[in-house]
Amino acid sequence: MESDIILVIVVATALAFDFTNGFHDTANVVATSISTRAMAPRVAVGFAAILNFVGAFLSLEVAATVASGIVEADLVTPTVVFAGLVGAITWNLITWYYGLPSSSSHALIGGVVGAAFVAEGADAVLGEGLLGKVAVPALVAPTLAFATAALAILFAYRIIGRQAPGSVNRGFRLGQIASGGMLALAHGTNDAQKTMGVITLALIANGTLAGGSDPPFWVIVSAATAIALGTYVGGWRIIRTMGSRIIKMDTAQGFSAQGSGASVILAASHVGFPLSTTHTISGAVMGAGAAKRLSAVRWGVAGNIMIAWVLTIPAAALVGGSIYAISAAFGEDSAVGPILVSLVGATLSLWAFIRRVRRGPMLTGAEA
Amino acid sequence: MRLPLADSIVEWDLVFQVIYSALGAGVAVTIAVSFAILGAGRAADARRDGDTLDAIIFSGLFVLGLAACAAAVVFGIVVMTSKG
Numbered sequence: 099m100e101s102d103i104i105l106v107i108v109v110a111t112a113l114a115f116d117f118t119n120g121f122h123d124t125a126n127v128v129a130t131s132i133s134t135r136a137m138a139p140r141v142a143v144g145f146a147a148i149l150n151f152v153g154a155f156l157s158l159e160v161a162a163t164v165a166s167g168i169v170e171a172d173l174v175t176p177t178v179v180f181a182g183l184v185g186a187i188t189w190n191l192i193t194w195y196y197g198l199p200s201s202s203s204h205a206l207i208g209g210v211v212g213a214a215f216v217a218e219g220a221d222a223v224l225g226e227g228l229l230g231k232v233a234v235p236a237l238v239a240p241t242l243a244f245a246t247a248a249l250a251i252l253f254a255y256r257i258i259g260r261q262a263p264g265s266v267n268r269g270f271r272l273g274q275i276a277s278g279g280m281l282a283l284a285h286g287t288n289d290a291q292k293t294m295g296v297i298t299l300a301l302i303a304n305g306t307l308a309g310g311s312d313p314p315f316w317v318i319v320s321a322a323t324a325i326a327l328g329t330y331v332g333g334w335r336i337i338r339t340m341g342s343r344i345i346k347m348d349t350a351q352g353f354s355a356q357g358s359g360a361s362v363i364l365a366a367s368h369v370g371f372p373l374s375t376t377h378t379i380s381g382a383v384m385g386a387g388a389a390k391r392l393s394a395v396r397w398g399v400a401g402n403i404m405i406a407w408v409l410t411i412p413a414a415a416l417v418g419g420s421i422y423a424i425s426a427a428f429g430e431d432s433a434v435g436p437i438l439v440s441l442v443g444a445t446l447s448l449w450a451f452i453r454r455v456r457r458g459p460m461l462t463g464a465e466a
Numbered sequence: 467m468r469l470p471l472a473d474s475i476v477e478w479d480l481v482f483q484v485i486y487s488a489l490g491a492g493v494a495v496t497i498a499v500s501f502a503i504l505g506a507g508r509a510a511d512a513r514r515d516g517d518t519l520d521a522i523i524f525s526g527l528f529v530l531g532l533a534a535c536a537a538a539v540v541f542g543i544v545v546m547t548s549k550g
Contacts, residue, residue, distance in 0.1 A: 156546050234476050238484065246489050250496035257500035261507045269503030276535065277495075280542045287546045353499060358492035364542045365488040371480045 101304055103433035104176050107440050108300045111183040113324040116293035118190040119202040120150060120328020123289065125336040126199070126359075126379045127281045127329075133341035134352035136271035136278070139332075145275075146282040147330035153286020154294075154322030168207055168227035169214040176300050177425050178213040180436050183296070184443065185209025185418025189410060197335035197343070198406040201374040202289065205414040207232060212415030213422035217430075228411075236407060239373035240381030243362050247385035251354040255390075258350065270349035277357040284363055285375055286325060293321040340380065343399050345387030355379065355386040377407065495538050502531025 127150075128142035137145065186205035193200040214222040258266050294313045297320075301307040307314070313321075345351065359375075359382040366373045380403055387395040425435030505528030512520035 153546070156543075157548075230476050234481065238481060242485055242488055243492075246492035249489070250493045253493060253497050254500045257497065258503055258507075261504060265507040265510070266503055269499065269506065273499040273535070276539055280539060283543070284546055350500075354496050357495045357499065360542070361492035361495050361538070362488040364545050365491040366484045368545045369480060369483045369487060371477075371484045373484075 100431060100433045101176070104180070104431075104436055105300055105304045105306065107433070107436045108176050108180050108183070109297050111180055111187070111440065112293050112296040112300070113320055115183045115187050115190075115202075115206065115296075116290065116321055116324035117328035117331075118187050118194075119289050119293070120147075120325040121331045121333040122190045122194055122200075122202055122328075122336065123285055123375060124329045124332045125340040126375045127278050127285060128332070129337045129340035129379075130347060130352040130356045130383065131271075131274045131278045132337060133347055134267075134271060134274065134349045136274040136349070136352065139337075142278070143330050143332040146278065146285075147326040149279055149282035150286035150290065150329045151322045151326035153283040154290035154318065154325060156283065156287045157291070167231055168224055169211055170218070170222050170224065173214055173218045173222045174210065174299075175217070175430065176303055177430060177436065178210060178217050178422060179296060179300060180439075181213035181216075181422035181425055182206060182210030182414075182418045184421045184439060185212055185414040185416075187443075188417045189414040192413070193406050193410075194333050194335055196402075196406075197339040198403055199336050199340055199376045199380050200403075200406045200410050201236075201376045203292065203374060204232060204236070204407075204410045206292065208411035208414030209418030211411065212418035212420075215415065216419040216422045217426065232411065235371065235373050236377060238371075239362070239366075239377035240384075240407075242373075243359055243378040243381035244385035244388070246362055247355050247358040247382035248389035250358045251351055251386045251389045254350045254354055267349045270353040273353045274349070274356055277353065277360045280360045280364065281356065281375065281379070282329075284360070284367070285329075286322065288367075288372065288375070290321045290325040293324065294318060297321065339399065339403070340383060344380070344383050344396060344403075345394050347383070347386065351386040351390065355382040358382045358385070491538070495535065498531045498534035498538070500531075502528050502535065505529070505531055 124143055124146055127146040128137070128139075131137045131142050132139050183206070186202065186209040189200070189205040189208070190202055211223055211228070294317050297317045298307065298311065298313040301314075301317075302309055302311060347355065356379070359379040362378050362382070363373060363375055384395050384400055421439055425439055428434040505524045505526070509521050509524035509528055512524055
């Protein structure tokens with residue numbers, strides 16, 4: 099009975115994480131399109147939401163293991179996963195509040211690492227995995243995207259240099275619709291599947307599913323729906339940062355950033371070295387701005403974003419570890435701790451939602 | 467010089483493969499779209515000026531650019547559906 103309650107809480111928390119993942123990462127897909135007026139804000143988030151939903155069904159390969167190769171798999175219990183998810187959700191909400199794009203996947207890894215550390219000590223965390231699977235890609239993604247977008251925009255300016263602005267803008271805006279669509283599909287394929295993996299593992303750990311089972315259809319549909327709904331709600335604060343606070347972009351820069359970003363993500367995925375969508379697109383936006391003029395990039399904003407990236411793993415780990423300690427205080431297998439934490443979290447979310455609704459919309463199309 | 471420890475943790479071959487394939491793909495896609503835009507714009511200008519040969523050449527450039535973009539989109543979807 100207790101394990102069934104924990105299972106239900108883990109499933110609900112995983113879907114809540116999936117929702118925050120969607121709205122936190124909407125900016126990656128739509129910010130440049132909204133900024134260059136390739137699409138109206140609501141149309142852009144609707145388009146991204148639909149393609150995120152479709153993307154979740156595109157591949158049957160589920161990223162089944164949470165923080166695989168980074169923490170000892172045998173030590174990951176449902177309570178550790180629950181605490182890790184809460185750590186990731188908390189960090190996603192904090193960075194959203196400050197309008198800072200950060201990696202939801204890194205937040206989840208950080209949360210699970212922190213919870214596993216508190217549960218089993220330092221031996222539970224695989225340092226080599228953290229370096230090879232988190233730190234190196236976190237350095238490669240923005241640097242590579244920066245260089246790619248910078249080179250791309252130089253070529254673009256060179257080629258379309260003397261063309262009439264009208265046809266150039268129309269062309270790059272159409273290109274942005276295609277590249278934004280690819281990004282949204284890729285996001286649904288990668289990120290919704292993480293949630294499917296978490297839920298499937300919890301079902302297997304609880305004995306509800308046999309080991310090695312594929313995710314049931316309801317898991318696929320609910321994960322796809324949660325990420326699509328989150329995307330549609332839209333993390334407007336991050337959209338504003340990514341779309342207009344790092345650089346004021348023209349349509350060529352918007353396409354170079356988004357097109358290069360999509361190409362980097364898919365090329366990396368093709369060779370089996372997945373990179374964070376957030377790190378990639380942020381780096382590409384900075385590169386597209388810096389290649390035109392170094393001072394075009396607001397380096398203060400860029401610096402804040404990089405600080406958030408560095409803090410993601412330790413901050414999510416701190417929350418994940420604390421939540422695990424609170425939950426396990428009632429017993430590792432007890433449902434009381436997760437229930438209390440969930441109730442507090444749900445109450446806080448409801449309070450924030452009501453406040454948010456009373457204050458009206460965050461951003462209009464003109465402000466984007 | 468590489469550190470032996472780093473060699474055992476980081477798959478450098480994969481990193482370098484990512485760097486050149488991503489760099490190549492990103493720049494190629496932007497160049498393809500830019501040429502498609504250039505081709506469309508210059509073909510329209512040529513048609514307006516009654517320059518049939520230029521109109522054909524730039525229309526061809528437009529089609530080539532567009533075809534390269536379409537190929538990139540298809541390749542991207544194949545990558546997504548076949549990842550594993």
